[in-house]
Each structure stands twice: as C-alpha cells, then as structure tokens.
Amino acid sequence: MSKQMIEIKRDGYLLLLGNNPCEIFAHFGVEEMHGLNYNDCMLYENNSNDAYIWGWANYIPKHNKDYKFGDERFVFINLQRCGDNYDTYGGVFHELMHQSLEMHNYNMDMEEEIISWTEQETKKVFELVLKNI
Numbered sequence: 001m002s003k004q005m006i007e008i009k010r011d012g013y014l015l016l017l018g019n020n021p022c023e024i025f026a027h028f029g030v031e032e033m034h035g036l037n038y039n040d041c042m043l044y045e046n047n048s049n050d051a052y053i054w055g056w057a058n059y060i061p062k063h064n065k066d067y068k069f070g071d072e073r074f075v076f077i078n079l080q081r082c083g084d085n086y087d088t089y090g091g092v093f094h095e096l097m098h099q100s101l102e103m104h105n106y107n108m109d110m111e112e113e114i115i116s117w118t119e120q121e122t123k124k125v126f127e128l129v130l131k132n133i
Contacts, residue, residue, distance in 0.1 A: 021053035
C-alpha cells in the first residue's frame with residue numbers, strides 16, 4: 001500500500017510528492033491529462049528502476065482543457081524513483097526547469113533568472129523529497 005500524495009504549496013505552483021505515478025490521475029480526478037492517461041500508467045511496470053512518469057510539470061487539469069499562461073500549475077515527483085541522490089537531484093532540477101521556463105514566459109532574455117530560480121528551488125524541493133522518501 002502506498003502513502004497518500006503529499007501536497008505542498010510553493011510560490012507559483014503546487015508540489016506533489018507521490019509513491020506511484022498513477023496516483024496523480026486519481027489526485028486530480030481525471031483519466032487523462034496532457035497526453036498521458038491512467039490506463040497506460042496502470043499497464044506500465046512502475047518500479048524503482050523505471051516508471052511511466054518519473055516527474056511531471058504542467059497545468060493543473062481543467063475540464064475544458066483550455067490552458068493559458070498564468071493558469072495554476074503542478075510539479076509532481078515520483079518518490080518511488082528517488083533511490084539515488086544524484087539522479088533525484090537531476091530529476092527535480094529537470095522538472096523545475098520546465099516550471100521556471102513557464103514562470104518566466106519562455107523569455108530567453110531572462111536565461112540567467114530562469115536557471116537561477118531553478119537552481120535555488122531545486123535545493124529546497126530536494127530537501128523536501130529527502131524528508132519524504
């Protein structure tokens with residue numbers, strides 16, 4: 001039996017920490033979102049070495065699927081895959097880079113701010129992950 005999804009409100013997004021990638025669909029009460037779906041997730045052999053979803057940064061699902069800049073977002077980290085600190089840190093950085101790009105409106109004139117925010121936020125989120133694995 002897996003632990004319940006952990007929700008942590010961060011500045012600009014909702015951090016979700018879970019032990020099974022399929023739980024994210026139940027968490028939001030959807031069968032499909034952003035091109036991924038619950039059935040494919042359930043059929044995938046999710047374990048500590050491989051998973052349908054390692055991490056995910058995207059919009060919180062809306063029924064009308066009409067997403068625009070400024071809509072609420074989430075970052076999900078699959079704790080089941082967080083066995084190696086180097087891989088975990090890299091995975092968290094990866095997902096937060098997606099978030100940072102969105103927060104900075106993909107403005108590459110803000111490249112330094114995008115990367116710096118990601119670096120600082122990764123340190124904080126990595127500590128949260130370590131407390132929950």
